[in-house]
Amino acid sequence: MSYTNPILLFVTALGTFAGIYIGAIPGLSVTMAVSMLISFTYSWDINTALCLMVGVYVGGVYGGSRSAILLNIPGAPAAVATAFDGYPLAQIGEAGRAIGLSTTVSFVGGLIGVFALAIAAPQISELALKFAPRDYLLVAIMGILLVGSLSAGSLSKGIFSGALGVILGLVGMDPITAEGRFTFGSVALLNGIHFVVIMIGVFGVSEALYQLRSLDAQSVKQKVDKIIPSWNIVFKFLPLTIRSSVIGVIIGALPGTGGDIAALIAYDQAKRSVKNPTRPFGQGALEGVIAPETANNAAIGGAYIPMLTLGIPGDAVTAVIIGALYIHGLKPGPMLMIETPHLFWFTVGNLLLANVFLYIFGLSGIKFFAKVVEVPKGILFPIIVLLSTIGTYSIQNSISDVYWMLGFGIFGYFLKIYNFSVGSVILGAILGPLMDLSYRRSVMSESGSIIGFFKSLVSTPISLFLTVTIVLMVLNQTPLWKLAVKKISKKK
Amino acid sequence: MVTRESFFQKLNYVFRTVFPKQIIVFSGIIILYMILLVPLHFLVSSFLFLIVSMVYFLGLKFAKSAIPLSAIVLFVIYVIFHYIFRIVLP
Numbered sequence: 001m002s003y004t005n006p007i008l009l010f011v012t013a014l015g016t017f018a019g020i021y022i023g024a025i026p027g028l029s030v031t032m033a034v035s036m037l038i039s040f041t042y043s044w045d046i047n048t049a050l051c052l053m054v055g056v057y058v059g060g061v062y063g064g065s066r067s068a069i070l071l072n073i074p075g076a077p078a079a080v081a082t083a084f085d086g087y088p089l090a091q092i093g094e095a096g097r098a099i100g101l102s103t104t105v106s107f108v109g110g111l112i113g114v115f116a117l118a119i120a121a122p123q124i125s126e127l128a129l130k131f132a133p134r135d136y137l138l139v140a141i142m143g144i145l146l147v148g149s150l151s152a153g154s155l156s157k158g159i160f161s162g163a164l165g166v167i168l169g170l171v172g173m174d175p176i177t178a179e180g181r182f183t184f185g186s187v188a189l190l191n192g193i194h195f196v197v198i199m200i201g202v203f204g205v206s207e208a209l210y211q212l213r214s215l216d217a218q219s220v221k222q223k224v225d226k227i228i229p230s231w232n233i234v235f236k237f238l239p240l241t242i243r244s245s246v247i248g249v250i251i252g253a254l255p256g257t258g259g260d261i262a263a264l265i266a267y268d269q270a271k272r273s274v275k276n277p278t279r280p281f282g283q284g285a286l287e288g289v290i291a292p293e294t295a296n297n298a299a300i301g302g303a304y305i306p307m308l309t310l311g312i313p314g315d316a317v318t319a320v321i322i323g324a325l326y327i328h329g330l331k332p333g334p335m336l337m338i339e340t341p342h343l344f345w346f347t348v349g350n351l352l353l354a355n356v357f358l359y360i361f362g363l364s365g366i367k368f369f370a371k372v373v374e375v376p377k378g379i380l381f382p383i384i385v386l387l388s389t390i391g392t393y394s395i396q397n398s399i400s401d402v403y404w405m406l407g408f409g410i411f412g413y414f415l416k417i418y419n420f421s422v423g424s425v426i427l428g429a430i431l432g433p434l435m436d437l438s439y440r441r442s443v444m445s446e447s448g449s450i451i452g453f454f455k456s457l458v459s460t461p462i463s464l465f466l467t468v469t470i471v472l473m474v475l476n477q478t479p480l481w482k483l484a485v486k487k488i489s490k491k492k
Numbered sequence: 493m494v495t496r497e498s499f500f501q502k503l504n505y506v507f508r509t510v511f512p513k514q515i516i517v518f519s520g521i522i523i524l525y526m527i528l529l530v531p532l533h534f535l536v537s538s539f540l541f542l543i544v545s546m547v548y549f550l551g552l553k554f555a556k557s558a559i560p561l562s563a564i565v566l567f568v569i570y571v572i573f574h575y576i577f578r579i580v581l582p
Binding site: 390399402 | 510512515518522523525529538541542545546548549550561565569573
């Protein structure tokens with residue numbers, strides 16, 4: 001429990017270090033790594049397992065920026081925006097400066113994210129105690145809509161993949177009557193499809209298949225020096241850093257959206273608000289590296305807020321970590337903070353520690369790094385498949401899970417090709433059972449009347465607010481919305 | 493009006509963009525690996541899988557280094573997962 005335990009310190013450091021490389025190697029993603037870690041750390045103590053996952057998460061979100069700067073290939077989706085200005089900086093010989101600066105602001109952003117978590121989570125969890133089952137249903141629906149519409153661009157595709165995940169999550173025994181659903185009379189399906197199996201298939205194998213479509217990258221060969229940025233520069237950009245952190249925390253805390261979207265929004269915001277950038281944006285502006293890098297690390301703390309307080313993941317990685325908590329017999333949600341407050345503070349401390357390690361590792365080992373990133377995909381992908389197989393098998397020691405995993409891998413490949421967001425499938429699979437249960441409970445509390453249920457959706461301030469938000473989100477994507485906007489602007 | 497020929501051409505085009513050759517072959521190798529996993533046991537089948545897929549991706553020239561590389565990778569994985577993570581391997 002305590003940080004005097006050297007093993008926990010070591011595991012966190014190891015996780016952060018590994019995370020940086022996992023994030024940096026194009027083709028390995030944080031979600032992939034964390035979903036495999038769930039099954040690998042199955043037999044571990046929960047604290048040690050969490051340390052490792054938090055480390056990998058924090059390191060991985062940062063690590064993507066290095067390959068974005070050196071290779072112009074973001075190692076992780078969260079670093080897409082970093083490449084816009086990071087790579088031009090590397091081309092004019094300032095790779096070292098860009099890496100040093102991105103490490104520093106990642107550290108600062110990460111810290112702000114953790115503080116936001118420490119301050120906001122207790123408040124929100126108190127609010128969450130007032131949540132009725134229907135409010136959970138609404139927040140879950142919002143999460144699926146958000147991840148679908150923001151990451152894949154089209155709301156209909158988002159709803160489709162979210163709904164698909166929900167149906168996958170419903171397979172198996174009915175939580176209230178224990179009847180089999182969607183089992184087609186098969187006993188093997190009665191226990192449901194384990195979501196870790198879906199995760200590893202979709203994030204592991206299908207990612208490997210999808211990445212086969214692009215070729216190996218060559219890194220920029222140049223001397224990387226002057227890594228540690230001067231205080232002047234750090235202070236000069238402090239206002240931008242703080243603004244981007246706030247964006248990161250908020251986007252991260254919205255259910256379903258994480259660092260990748262936060263980084264893009266922060267970049268966009270910096271582009272509009274910074275009047276005199278060091279260089280024009282897109283040609284190596286330092287601001288263009290700072291904004292996304294701060295935001296994506298701040299989003300980590302943000303993403304933990306809904307996860308620890310409501311049991312609803314803030315992004316794909318926290319969705320996976322929720323899975324880990326379930327496996328270890330903990331139920332994330334408002335009761336988590338009350339029953340096991342030490343776990344919350346443990347996570348906060350852990351994130352803090354991982355950020356410190358991030359800073360240490362981030363400023364060292366850059367020469368070694370360039371070699372690691374150049375591992376050919378031909379070697380990498382077979383190993384990913386191998387690890388996916390081990391990971392899937394180890395959850396329930398069942399070979400049929402491995403076949404399921406492969407099936408989801410190939411299926412996920414199709415989803416990716418046609419721009420469906422696989423993140424919302426996973427979110428759906430995790431939130432599906434939760435939505436099912438909270439819907440059933442809320443209808444029951446209205447003594448089975450569907451009209452009463454719809455009435456209850458607008459009866460309390462919390463429910464009303466959530467309902468209106470969801471309705472607006474859906475309307476926003478329909479032609480009706482455009483018509484309304486036109487009419488209103490004409491009247492003015 | 494879509495003529496029959498152009499429809500098939502389109503189908504062919506779609507097929508080739510969705511399934512580049514590499515992906516079909518690699519999926520085939522993975523499926524074969526999963527089938528062989530039970531009769532040949534984990535270590536043997538994984539060893540074969542690693543060698544075959546590495547040689548497929550990186551060419552026959554790579555075959556010489558693929559064998560020791562696969563052995564090392566498999567050894568490391570086996571040690572880590574069997575002893576550190578204490579996992580039952582297939």
